[in-house]
Amino acid sequence: MRFLTAGESHGPQLTAIIEGLPSQLPLGKADIDPWLRKRQGGYGRGRRMVIETDEAQIMSGVRAGRTTGAPVTLVIANKDHRNWTEIMSPEEGGEPRKKALTDARPGHADLAGGIKYRHKDLRDVLERASARETAARVAVGSVALKLLGELGVQGANHVVSLGGIETKGGFDWNALEAIEESDLRTADADAAAQMRERIDAAKTAGDTLGGILEVRFRGLPVGLGSYAHYDRKLDGRIAQVCMSLQAMKGVEIGRAFDQARIPGSSVHDAVRYATDSGGGYTRDTNRAGGLEAGMTNGEELIVRVAMKPIATLMTPLPTVNVVTHEASDAARERSDTTAVPAAGVILQTIIGWVLADAMLEKFGGDTLPELQERVAAARAYEKAY
Numbered sequence: 265m266r267f268l269t270a271g272e273s274h275g276p277q278l279t280a281i282i283e284g285l286p287s288q289l290p291l292g293k294a295d296i297d298p299w300l301r302k303r304q305g306g307y308g309r310g311r312r313m314v315i316e317t318d319e320a321q322i323m324s325g326v327r328a329g330r331t332t333g334a335p336v337t338l339v340i341a342n343k344d345h346r347n348w349t350e351i352m353s354p355e356e357g358g359e360p361r362k363k364a365l366t367d368a369r370p371g372h373a374d375l376a377g378g379i380k381y382r383h384k385d386l387r388d389v390l391e392r393a394s395a396r397e398t399a400a401r402v403a404v405g406s407v408a409l410k411l412l413g414e415l416g417v418q419g420a421n422h423v424v425s426l427g428g429i430e431t432k433g434g435f436d437w438n439a440l441e442a443i444e445e446s447d448l449r450t451a452d453a454d455a456a457a458q459m460r461e462r463i464d465a466a467k468t469a470g471d472t473l474g475g476i477l478e479v480r481f482r483g484l485p486v487g488l489g490s491y492a493h494y495d496r497k498l499d500g501r502i503a504q505v506c507m508s509l510q511a512m513k514g515v516e517i518g519r520a521f522d523q524a525r526i527p528g529s530s531v532h533d534a535v536r537y538a539t540d541s542g543g544g545y546t547r548d549t550n551r552a553g554g555l556e557a558g559m560t561n562g563e564e565l566i567v568r569v570a571m572k573p574i575a576t577l578m579t580p581l582p583t584v585n586v587v588t589h590e591a592s593d594a595a596r597e598r599s600d601t602t603a604v605p606a607a608g609v610i611l612q613t614i615i616g617w618v619l620a621d622a623m624l625e626k627f628g629g630d631t632l633p634e635l636q637e638r639v640a641a642a643r644a645y646e647k648a649y
């Protein structure tokens with residue numbers, strides 16, 4: 265499978281085209297829109313999220329609630345565009361240049377992007393660098409999650425820490441409802457209350473906060489990805505999509521950074537075979553986070569990602585005006601104080617894409633029923649092996 269997205273933050277719409285989906289996959293707005301709404305949520309987001317109520321229009325590739333095998337086109341309107349029609353107009357004219365953004369924000373794409381594409385109005389950079397683009401990626405990823413669901417794979421995401429406040433108790437699949445109900449995507453209500461206070465304080469100070477997200481998937485068959493070549497290794501492919509998400513600066517599988525400090529006997533997962541309960545391999549622990557040698561090993565996939573604090577500061581850092589070269593304060597654009605909870609939602613959907621793609625690679629199939637048959641056969645083989 266492959267996909268492309270297009271669209272600017274304040275342009276008319278975001279567009280995504282997915283190619284290579286099997287036919288006969290039940291698919292409708294109801295599979296996509298809840299993910300778009302979740303991505304907009306979370307305590308600490310800015311006023312843009314009040315303007316937008318994201319929903320996807322399915323423009324091709326689906327008829328009567330099922331994929332046909334043709335490319336699927338998804339469109340998400342930017343409601344805010346009506347306030348930016350002149351500034352964003354593709355026509356040549358004065359308006360965009362009059363309001364040029366020239367005070368490059370440290371931590372954002374502005375300066376390097378301006379030099380790279382030779383823009384002096386840094387809006388030409390930020391419009392596409394903006395994480396608004398992630399609405400399109402989430403729409404695409406939600407389709408992947410739908411496919412995974414049909415193949416018996418379930419995902420989850422939660423906030424591990426935000427602004428230095430750690431959640432306690434780890435992750436529990438039984439706590440999914442509490443996570444979904446929390447505006448900080450954690451079942452730890454005490455930590456959430458502290459996070460809210462810290463976000464309020466950061467906002468008052470004109471500052472911003474980052475955090476750590478965890479994404480999990482269970483029900484994955486053994487052997488997605490491969491050890492045979494670097495670009496087929498699933499850990500590398502997962503890290504790529506995570507790192508390509510705006511503001512993500514670190515990825516670990518399992519608890520890799522802690523494990524780097526302790527001996528192997530406390531890191532690797534002992535193997536058993538369950539002769540008494542219908543067969544199948546089990547592990548005493550899952551410290552590897554479900555991946556060995558670039559392949560799923562049948563255990564739960566655990567990915568953790570570090571998000572840096574938002575770059576746009578209302579109490580700005582010193583910068584330089586790229587037209588006059590004079591010292592100035594970094595541009596103050598409307599902005600989020602934190603987007604950590606939203607990032608968990610995005611990460612789950614985009615990792616879901618990698619997993620769905622790896623499923624299709626291993627099992628093939630032009631249609632969902634063929635894929636389902638092959639996955640079922642692989643699961644039986646895994647147990648008996």
Ligand SMILES: Cc1cc2nc3c(=O)[nH]c(=O)nc-3n(C[C@H](O)[C@H](O)[C@H](O)COP(=O)(O)O)c2cc1C
Binds near residue numbers: 394511
């Ligand atoms: C959901 C989400 C929302 C974001 N909102 C903002 C924002 O309001 N203001 C901002 O400066 N950066 C925001 N960012 C981060 C920037 O887009 C990002 O830092 C920038 O594109 C530079 O890329 P890099 O941080 O990956 O180096 C957001 C990121 C995500 C994932």
Ligand SMILES: C=C(O[C@@H]1CC(C(=O)O)=C[C@@H](OP(=O)(O)O)[C@H]1O)C(=O)O
Binds near residue numbers: 311312395399597
């Ligand atoms: C629009 C979204 O996020 C935006 C991401 C973003 C950035 O610089 O990345 C900057 C802000 O843009 P605006 O100035 O329009 O409020 C965020 O709101 C979104 O997530 O849908």
